[in-house]
Amino acid sequence: MNGDDYSHRRKTPRLWVEIEESPSRWHLLTATSGNDETSIFLDGRQVAGKSGLLLTFPAGPAQGRLVVGNSVYNKHSWDGAISRLVLYDEILPAESIEHRNIQLQKTPDIWPAASVEPYLLYLLMKPQDR
Numbered sequence: 001m002n003g004d005d006y007s008h009r010r011k012t013p014r015l016w017v018e019i020e021e022s023p024s025r026w027h028l029l030t031a032t033s034g035n036d037e038t039s040i041f042l043d044g045r046q047v048a049g050k051s052g053l054l055l056t057f058p059a060g061p062a063q064g065r066l067v068v069g070n071s072v073y074n075k076h077s078w079d080g081a082i083s084r085l086v087l088y089d090e091i092l093p094a095e096s097i098e099h100r101n102i103q104l105q106k107t108p109d110i111w112p113a114a115s116v117e118p119y120l121l122y123l124l125m126k127p128q129d130r
Helices: 094-106
Strands: 027-034 037-042 045-051 082-088 120-123
Touching: 027 094, 037 094, 045 094
Parallel strands: 027 082
Antiparallel strands: 027 037, 037 045, 082 120
């Protein structure tokens, strides 16, 4: 969700992805946004995308919210397993995201170097910790 239209009264564009509850493995969730489009990748595979939607990344802590695994109302909890959440402030080719996912499966403790580094990278848990 981008902004403060929680009730969706203003009909601002939204993008989401369904992740199975109680998965058997950890997931890598990646979002890319730039040039007025946004895409979401799950384990290196594009699962959602929307033209005309550009995520803006806040400059300071009071500028916005990032909600993962629940809703802003704290009433829709989710029991999933995301090991890393990665946000890019530009569009990357799907092959680049897929390649990075394959590298992470081989060496989960090391974030692979690439020509484009993430805007935000959340290392939530190592996959073998589950």
